[in-house]
Amino acid sequence: MNILKNYAFTLLLLCGILIGGVCGIIFGEDASVVKPVGDIFLNLMFVLIVPLVFFSVSSSICNMKQTSMVGKVIGNIIFIFFFTAIVAAIVAYVTTLFYNPLEGVNQAEVLSGLPEQSVRTLTSAEVFVNTFTVSDFQMLFTKSNLLPLIIFSLFFGLATAFSGKKGKLVSELLNAANTVILKMMSIIMMAAPIGLGCYFADTVGKLGGQILNGYLHVFILYLILTAISFFGLNSIYMLLAGGKKGFILFWKNILTPSLMAVATSSSAACIPINIEASKKMGVPSNIAETVIPLGTNIHKDGSVMAGVLKVIFLFTIFGHELTSSTNIFMIIGVALLVGAVMGAIPSGGMTGELLICSVFGFSPQLAGTLMIISTIVDIPATLLNSTGNVMCSALVARLSVGKDWLKEQITT
8 A cells, every 4th residue: 555655646647648648649640639738737837947947956056055065066066967978978979880870771862851941050159158148137037048047046046155144034035935836846746647648649649650761760779779878877877876775766766757757858847856756865955956957958968869869860861971080079079069958848949950050061951850850859868868867966966975975865
C-alpha cells in the first residue's frame, strides 16, 4: 500500500501519457480535438514559469549566507555544465563517425522535398546579444527571455545577499513568494495526467508521418545517443557524485521527471518536479533551486547532441570534410553554443539553426531543413536536457559540500 501511495501520481501520469499516445496513433491528426485541454494545462504551467524562475533563483542565491559559498557554488555549476556538455558533444561526434545518418541516402531527395523558408540572417554577435540580454526591463518577464531573466535573478540574489541586514526584508519576501509559487505549481500539477495526456495525443498524432529518408536515420541515431547518455553517462556521473547510494537514489527518483519531460517536451515545465526530485536525492535546497532553473536554459546536453547531428547533416549533404582538426573543433564548439541558446519551450524559434548556418556560411534558408531535425528529436532531447539537470545538481553538491554531502543530507 505504501508503494502504491508513493507512486500513485507517477502511475496516473504514465497512464495519461500512454492513453494519449495510443489515441494519437489511432486517430492521427484528428486527435487534435483534445489539444485545447493540453494547451490550457501548459498555459497554466507557463504563466508561473517566470515568477518561479525569478523567486527560486534569487531566494536560493541570497540564502547562501557565506559569500564564499555563493561564488563556490556558481563556479562549480559552470564547471559541471561545461564538462558534461563537452562530453555529450564528443560522444555525439564520435558516434556519427560510425553511423552517419545520411550514409547511403540520396542527398538530392533529402533536400528536394523540403519547403524553402526565408529567415533573417543574424550575425553571431546579434545572436549573443539577443540571447543573454534584453533592451527593456519589462522584456525580462516573459518566457521567451528566460536566460536574461536568470542572469538578472542571479544578480538580484547576490545584491540581496551583499546588502546584509538592510536586505533582510527583501530576502524574506523572496522566500515567502517562492513558497507560494511552488504551492501554486503543485496545485496545477494535480491536473497533469489529463492535461499531459491530451497534449501528448496531439503531438503523436501530428508527428506520425514526418520521419522520412535521412531524417529517419537521424532519429534512430539520436535514440541511440539518448540511450547512451540517459542510462550510461547519467549512471557514471551519479556514481562519481554519490557512489552506489547516489546511483540508487537517482534511478529511484528520476522516473516522474522523465515522464514529465517526455510528455511536455518542455524543460521549463519540468523545473518544479526536477527540484523536488533533486531534494529527494539529498541535494541541498539552495543548490537544487539554483542548478535546476539555471540549467533549464544553459545546460542542454540533449540540444548539444542534436546540434552535432545538425552540423553533420549539412556537412554530409554539401560534401564538407568531417574529420579535419579545424572542423572537429568548430562542430563541437558550435554545438555547445547551440545547447546554450536553445529555448526552454517547444518550438522556441530558429536561433540555434540560424547560428549554425551563420557560423559555417550556409544559406539561412537551410534553417528550415534543420528545424525538421529539431522537431523529430524534440522529445528525447528534452528528456536529456531536463533529467541532466537533476544529475548535475548532485555533481554540484558533491563539489560544493564535499564527498559526504549525501550522508549529511540523509541523516539531517
